[in-house]
Amino acid sequence: MHREFPPIAFLAALLLLLPLPWHWRARNVATLSMILWLFVINVVYGVDAIIWGNNVNIVIPVWCDITSKIIIGANFALPSACLCVCIHLERVASVRQAQTTHSDKRRRQIFEAIMCFGLPILFMGLHYIVQGHRFDIIEEYGCRPTTYVSIPAVFLIWVPPLLLATLSLGFAAAAFVHFMRRRITFARHLESSRNGLTTTRYFRLMLMAVVEMVWNILVTSYTLWFSMLGARPWTNWDDVHSNFSRIDLYATAFTPQIVITNYYVVWWVVPASTFIFVAFFAFGKDAVDEYKACFVWFRRTVLRQTVSDSTAGSFGSIPVAK
Known part of the structure; x- marks a missing residue:
């Protein structure tokens, strides 16, 4: 039993409260969404580790129905939020917009809300296309979404986060190019644009987004590789969704070691992403x-x-x- 899971997950959730006040005052939707999604997933991981620490009993199936979908949404929310941050930083560093007006900020908030909440919710619904059965319960880890690993699943579950992360790195690179072109007057340019950004805050946001996206690309690529080891051909809708109400149970004693190791590695993704985020914003x-x-x-x-x-x-x- 991994007794360290609950305290680590809840500690990560609590640490996210440290940078919350000033991001809330700034009404920065992208970073607020990162805090919210990471907070919720950490709480889910902590609760699951307590309830299913040494069993695979089906005790609260409705909880599993909800949290398994939330986990799917979170896989899209983090790269979407980082993309929004990088788009904003690139726009600020460029000369396309001299100053930021209230209406500009309002439009940015709406766009970021759609990207950080609307897009994940959309893919939470689309996940049903490749959802082979209701959900899985894994001993020590709890409820997890299930995916019928096939070519459609690759393009619905793994390709979009990779695309979002790649776009984020592209906008971050463009923002850095803008900085290099006007590095001598960059601080004055930020002040004149009235975005409330200093050079330190600007680069802290950029580095956070880049580190998170590199981390996200590595993790998503790994999970895609591991999942494809058990890939199956897509036959038809009825076959993929046959016996959909089934709940698969994975007890540690009867699960191959390589699968258990994969569960362990993937579990650490959320706390690690949280600690990366907190490191950039909670100690500056x-x-x-x-x-x-x-x-x-x-x-x-x-x-x-x-x-x-x-x-x-x-x-x-x-x-x-x-």
């Missing part, structure tokens, strides 16, 4: 200033202590990360 200067400002507020409001303006000012104002 913006985050430290936020923690200090919250500490001052706590002393003044809760502890009723007197904090001089000079002391509070030394902590800096709370910046808006975008």
Whole structure:
């Protein structure tokens, strides 16, 4: 039994709350969606590890119906969010738009909401096309979506995230080219564009997106390779969805070691992605200033202590990360 799974999953979920306040104030839909999706999946992983830590009992099938679809959606949500971040950074660094107006920001928020929530929900529905049966229950890991591995599944489940990740890297490269062309005046250009971005925040966002996408490409490629080892020919709709209400159970004692190892590797993808995200946003200067400002507020409001303006000012104002 992997007793470390629940605390790691719940710790990862809690760490995501650290950068949440300033992203919420900035109304940055892409990064907020990353926080939300990663938070939900970490909680799902933690709950599943507790319930099915040493059994494969069918105890809460409705939970499995819901969470298995959410897992499918999350596979598309992270690369979609990173693509939105890279598109925004490329647009800011270019000279196509001198300043960002309120209507521009509103349109960007709508586009990012569609990409980060609408697109994953769409593929959650399309997954039914290659869903061979209801879901699987894996000992120590819990409920997982099932996919009838075939050529249609490749293009529905694995190719879109790879395409989104590749596009993200392309926009990140274009943004870097813009920076190299005007690197001397880049900070002044960011200030004049009124996007609330400093050079440090700009490159933190870009590096986060690039690292997440390289990580996503490696993981998706690995899961595609491993899944194709058991690929089957697509016959017809009735055959693929025959006995659809079936729930397959995988006890550790009767599962090949290579499959167990694959489950273990794939399980770590979500916590690792979370730690990467938190590393870029929870320990920078913006985050430290936020923690200090919250500490001052706590002393003044809760502890009723007197904090001089000079002391509070030394902590800096709370910046808006975008």
